Amino acid sequence: MDAVEYTPTFDQYAWTFGGAEPALRVRPGTAMRLWTEDAYSGRIRQSTDLPSACVDINFINPQTGPFYVEGAEPGDTLVLHFVDLEPARDWGVSTTIPFFGGLTGTDRTALLQEPLPEVTWVYHLDAAKRSLTFEAARSDFRLDLPLEPMLGTVGVAPGGREARSSLVPERFGGNMDTPEMRAGATCYLGVNVPGALFSVGDGHYRQGEGEACGTAVEGAMNVTLIVDLIKGGAPVWPRIEHDDAIIAVGSSRPLEDAWRIAQVEMVQWLGQLYGLDRMDAYQLLSQTAKAPIANVVDTNYSSVVKIPKGLLPASAAYDGIHRHLRESAAALRA
Template structure:
């Protein structure tokens, strides 16, 4: 297996999906050992750092990549298997940002109210315990580390260039805790080479990411990338050992949920030959609907099905199982 290691310099980050030149050309089946910067570009380091004073909003959510995958053509399916996510620093940051988050007025829900006060929290990582320390003015808690990637995506169709803050059919800033080690992400290829990027490491995040920021930290990332000819899904699909997952992103939130539900109906049809109404009926009885984010430019909702409730199947010819096998010994 080819192994590519890449630790980008600040000038090498991508800030968009589409419109950025590839940093590398790789073959399907390549392992990537990468480093990603946190969503704040490392600028929030102390509780006295306020976003309005230190953040450059043109340099938030930096992405590592994009990577050009040889042989990838529009209509194909890119498979990105997350082998390992390891915090790359012993601290991470979270914050409230004026007019940003689920429980405050924003530029899209304009209200006659002042923004919530800015506040920054710095979480100290205890590697031996596998915890991060939440510290409030009157309470401290050790919370289990649960590393995830907020952002995984490919270049959009139609020559679009989208900010790395936006999730959509191409993936992007979905902010779902399902994007963890052991997960394979399937994305439809829209342009030659796919041009995929990833970043926005979270040491942990609750479902919904309600204040708009997780425990944001730099991450060491190991993935294996492969290609399925044809079969491009309309919406991002995730598979891990126990579940099938579809992510839908839109506004309002119910449309994001509907997109994820429709995406799962299509996948059930592919896996088991069910027509739409039979798949719809099955979905109604067994699906879970956790939220990913309700704060990004588009909201992201999840439809999730437990594999144990279904007959055995080989999504994309067993690609998830194949990549799990390939990844042994990489970490």
């Protein structure tokens, strides 16, 4: 299985979902090896680099893409299977940013208090140990944490003629910032415009759920994925499948609305998988759901619902395409 390779130059990045010209056209079934820049556009490289000095607010979350998928029409289901996410650098970086993050006032939770201090933490990656070293900036503390690569941003063009910043998580996916978007995951997104126009970016070498301070261990990433397409069947909100779980992601504010969205999406998915009446699906969900928060810092908050496959009867969502893509991925790696 061959793979299309694509490494954008700076002026080839997209900064929105929708509103950007396609970088490439690909056919369903195509494997792609993509390079993604980090959320800071690579401008934060050492602990003395502070976002307010080094980062232009108009150049955050550069997107690799968008890619036009041949044959994709509104109402179809775009399928993205993540084969590998490999750090493209031996360091990642996290920062606090004035009036951005979960435990500070923001432009939305608008308050009169002074901002928190701006701090940059650089994490060094030990490729052999697959670990990242956290060095405290204002205390005497050092800790190795496991490398757990994920993509913050995976999305398609929105409908309704909109173009949305790559900072936005929404119905179209986007900046959901969930650790569930990792190698081995298959993501299902409803197509809103011809060609779907998907893009990826915002690699995280690791991230806690909620992304409390507003940034993960941000890092450039080599992304290997397989694109596929299901005619029709568009989910209303993003769905993800792992070998061991089915997942839905809701993004809105307040956080309870993001949670409600994901829960209703999962009620519908359970109904589709098992022929369950809505009330029975609601009950099954109530006793089996995991409900990790993804982010409480972006323009919408994201809430994940996740049901372990081990709790559910065997089923083959989307005709078993996840299993099929896992096999293709294995072939690709071989």
